[in-house]
Amino acid sequence: MANLLVIEDNPDIQVLLKDVLAPHEVTEALDGVAGLNAIRHNDFDLVILDLMLPGVTGQSVLKTVRQHSQVPVIVLTAIQDKDSVVQLLSAGANDYLTKPFDVEELKARVGVQLRDHESIGGGAELRQGQLVLNQATHEVTLAGAPIELPKKEFAVLAMLMQHPQQVFSKKSIYERIWQEPYLDAENTLNVHLSHLRTKLNACNNDTTYIVSVWGIGIRLK
Incomplete structure (x- = not known):
């Protein structure tokens, strides 16, 4: 209940x-x-x-x-x-x-x-299918294979995995992760998202984990 x-x-x-x-x-x-x-x-x-x-x-x-x-x-x-x-x-x-x-x-x-x-549940480990993110150890694995992510990419992925049904605008992602006004930062975020998608696809090219919702933003699939 x-x-x-x-x-x-x-x-x-x-x-x-x-x-x-x-x-x-x-x-x-x-x-x-x-x-x-x-x-x-x-x-x-x-x-x-x-x-x-x-x-x-x-x-x-x-x-x-x-x-x-x-x-x-x-x-x-x-x-x-x-x-x-x-x-x-x-x-x-x-x-x-x-x-x-x-x-x-x-x-x-x-x-x-x-x-x-x-x-x-607020725990250290987040799971979506074969994608596992451990917030305590800063480790990410996909189908058992480790993925090395720098701090910002890790934070973006954690944010999406914490709210798998929520669509985030790029502005909200940037301002939460970078802690500064969005302004002209779209290219910075796009680069990080591109790198993140590439690393996930390299481990499992059959599944798209980060999807764009036209006119709104992005979410975890």
Whole structure:
């Protein structure tokens, strides 16, 4: 049983979600301030976040959460504009559903996020198929073969493996790993991604591990 937080200002939807998500433990927050307070004082396995909140918006909540936590966040939104969706994913949302949503689809997406979050579990070792990354020893192997990665390439791969379902914009990757504004750094990141892809392909040319999502960014396949 997981510990979930639902930040939603509509009481009827809160009741629906609590029923749908049983037997998981569901904490309710009716606005962004209450949601952020709950996150500060509890350890949640997943957050379901409505964008259209009174006071502190869902976008602001997501931005604040991502400053100190990588808890999976599924966004509920009435917005279907592609650019807005891109901004959500770039800001750190793991997934989204547009309202009105299908409850079975929501349950399925919650299950995926909980499974992925549990699989990375905060441990030193990350696994995706035959790809293994050990954060403690700074070692990477693919199908048992070692891959030598410099610090930045290792950090990029670790970031993608920690969130295998999330699409990251190049800007978000660069600013997290290099800890400086993106500005004109696209070529720098592209070079590192190219080297990383080449090394992975050299060990297993049959599988593509890092894929581009057109118009959004990259993710781990």
